Amino acid sequence: xxxxxxxxxLWTVIGYSLAFTKGTPFIxxxxxMFLNGIGVNTLSGSIPESVFxxxxxxxxxxxPALICGAFAERMKFSSMLxxxxxxxxxxxxxxxxxxxxxxxxxxxxxxxxxxxxxxNVVHINAGVAGLVCAFMLGKRVGFGREAMPPHNLVLTxxxxxxxxxxWFGFNAGSALAADGRAGMAMACTQIAAATAALSWM
Numbered sequence: 001x002x003x004x005x006x007x008x009x010l011w012t013v014i015g016y017s018l019a020f021t022k023g024t025p026f027i028x029x030x031x032x033m034f035l036n037g038i039g040v041n042t043l044s045g046s047i048p049e050s051v052f053x054x055x056x057x058x059x060x061x062x063x064p065a066l067i068c069g070a071f072a073e074r075m076k077f078s079s080m081l082x083x084x085x086x087x088x089x090x091x092x093x094x095x096x097x098x099x100x101x102x103x104x105x106x107x108x109x110x111x112x113x114x115x116x117x118x119x120n121v122v123h124i125n126a127g128v129a130g131l132v133c134a135f136m137l138g139k140r141v142g143f144g145r146e147a148m149p150p151h152n153l154v155l156t157x158x159x160x161x162x163x164x165x166x167w168f169g170f171n172a173g174s175a176l177a178a179d180g181r182a183g184m185a186m187a188c189t190q191i192a193a194a195t196a197a198l199s200w201m
Contacts, residue, residue, distance in 0.1 A: 002077075003068070003084055007061040010088050015060055016053050018093035025105035028097045047176050055173055056096075062170075063092055063122045070130030074137045087129060096121050117174040117185065164193050 007015075017032035032038065038049045064084045071080070098104040099115045106113065106120075115121055140148070150156060171189045175182035 002081070003065050004061050006081060006084060007064060007088060008057060010085065011053075011057045011060045015088060015093050016056065018089070019060075019096040020053075020056065020101050022103050023097070025103060025108070026098065027094050028101060028103075052176070056100075058169065059118055059122055060088065060092060060096075062166075063118075063126050064088060066122070066126035067130045067133060070134040071137055074140055075133075083133075091129065092121075092125065095125055117171045167193065 012035055014030070014033055016035065017030050018028045021028040021031040023029035032053075035050075035053060038053055041049050064087060067084075067087075068080075075083070098106040099121050101107060142148070167189050168186055172182040172186040175185060
């Protein structure tokens with residue numbers, strides 16, 4: 001919840017500008033600080049830039065949230081806020097610019113290379129950060145000596161359900177249109193999630 005609030009403010013103030021404005025191949029500029037100049041102008045078809053900026057904000061929120069599992073109950077709350085602020089501005093925004101912005105070096109590297117819905121920007125990025133956090137913090141106090149059962153399986157199920165539904169927005173929404181590409185992304189998301197759940201069970 002706190003990461004949602006923090007990332008929303010950071011994205012509004014400077015994150016979106018660093019990620020999606022023209023700058024260098026490695027980082028965007030400051031043209032859209034505080035979402036300056038975002039109005040009814042469109043970026044893709046009929047998608048207003050304001051909608052695109054908020055859609056991208058959802059990725060900026062969920063990516064740091066994915067890292068939390070690596071340090072749950074092992075990092076001070078204040079340290080987590082400082083880490084997430086720095087990580088968002090120094091890691092997430094530049095990598096987003098590299099991969100998703102038209103001026104980014106990976107975006108322009110080869111036309112066949114595209115990160116659809118965040119495989120690189122979200123999952124690899126958060127996975128590496130989580131691995132480094134877990135490595136740096138070490139094992140949980142009492143690990144291997146004390147029972148550590150799940151806190152609440154009902155909340156786990158609710159969280160998984162929210163993710164399942166949320167993925168439709170991420171994956172189908174990444175088409176930036178209601179077309180066949182969005183439909184295929186939605187179908188694949190549903191089928192993959194259902195198959196994964198049954199396989200796991």
